[in-house]
Amino acid sequence: MIGNSVLITGGTGSFGNKFVETILDRYPDVKRLVIYSRDEMKQFRMSQKFSKEDYPCLRYFIGDVRDEKRLKRACEGIDTIIHAAALKQVPAAEYNPMEAIKTNVLGAENVINAAMDCGVKKVVALSTDKAAAPINLYGATKLCSDKLFIAANNMKGKRDLTFNVVRYGNVMGSRGSVMPFFIEKREEGILPITDKRMTRFNISLQDGVDLVMYALEHGWGGELFVPKIPSYKITDLAEAIGPNCEHKEVGIRPGEKIHEEMITAPDSFNTVDLGKYYAILPTKPVWDKEKFIDHFDAEFVEPGFTYNSGENDEWETVESLREKIKKYVDSTFSVNGQTK
Known part of the structure; x- marks a missing residue:
């Protein structure tokens, strides 16, 4: 499924660490794993x-990933690429727009070219919920990246190569996310909340890795896979982490949404339900769409369907968040706010 040789861009990030751990555990015979x-x-x-x-x-x-020559050298003999490298901090991208474009858009193009030039068989690129109807530059660059990888399936010629994308929401406990931020801030007795109406999708690192593995195993090329995951209210997360803290509303940051979206209404016309996941199919796939539906026993969603963190059917509670924090957040912290 993964091939003998795997390369992951941005391999030292939170996702990269969990991905490497998973590959080493599940595929001990892998010949080469390049970070x-x-x-x-x-x-x-x-x-x-x-x-x-x-x-x-x-x-x-x-x-x-900006360095095309170095990337191609690293991709020699590689079967599978997982593209996780990105500049993803929303305020930083707003302040340094060309830097985000160089990494997130031009870097994506370099990955595609390296894959086609080096005989790679499979590529899976990580996206973000911020790429759906983007209102900030980070989301816009990731939408461009998604489009590049999906369109690459039409450019590959007769190569035995597929490009797929996975899109998911906030990763619980990942570096730079709100959860570790709240854990640090609770020592001060005040948790700054941008807007008390805010909701977010929630996924564990392992579930994110499993989605990538699903795309590697089942992707036909051009699908954008979206997991069915719960949402949480930012106020419930604050209560789970700092029940004795003051929850201070500080105002929404530039480029932030009150609710995140992973599937927009226009996407619905090409979106199918696969059971555990949704898949946004390419408008012009290189394979037969009816055969795809039959193979996966998939069903098209209703026209106008959206997948929005504020209108989700599944929700985390304060108690469920607390349990997951114990499991996924750095073990140097306890739920009671005491440093071990």
């Missing part, structure tokens, strides 16, 4: 956790 990223310190720290002595298949490559 490609630009931060040597993160690579050093990751190599302490996953050493080449314990896992001879591992390779740590310093490189940036």
Whole structure:
């Protein structure tokens, strides 16, 4: 399913660490697993956790997806690429727009070219809920990236190569997310909340990795896979982490939405329900759409259907969030706010 040689861009991030852990556990016979990223310190720290002595298949490559020559060199002999590299901080992208474009859009193009030039078989790119009807530059660049990877299936010619995209919401406990931020802030007794009406989708790192594995195994090329995951209210998250803290409303940040969306109404005309996941199908697939529906026993969603964190059918509670925080957040913190 994954091939003998796998490369993950942005491999030292939260997703990369969990992905590498999963591959080493489920596919111990993998021949080569390349962690490609630009931060040597993160690579050093990751190599302490996953050493080449314990896992001879591992390779740590310093490189940036902006650097097409270096990326192609790293992709020589690679069967599968997982593209997780991105500049994803919304305020930083607003302030440094061209830097976000160079990494998130031009970097995506470099990954596509490297895959086609190096004989890669499968590519799965990570997207974000902010790419659906984007209102900030980060979301806009990721929407461009999604379109590039989907369209690449029409450019591959006769190559045995598929490109797919996975899109999901906030990852519980990942670096830079609201959960670790609240855990740090509760020591001060005040949790800053941008807007008390705010809701977000919620997914664990492992569920995000499993979605990528599903796309690798089942993708025909061009589908954008979306998981069915719960939402939470930002006020419930604050209550779960800091029940004794003051919850101070500070105002919405530039580029933020009150509710996130992963499938828009215009998307509905090409969206199918696969059971555990949705898939937004390409408007001009390189395969027969009816055969796809029959193969997966899929059903088209109703026209006008949307998948929105504020109108979700499944919700986290304060209690369920508390339990998941115990499981997914850095073990140096306890739910009661005491540092271990």
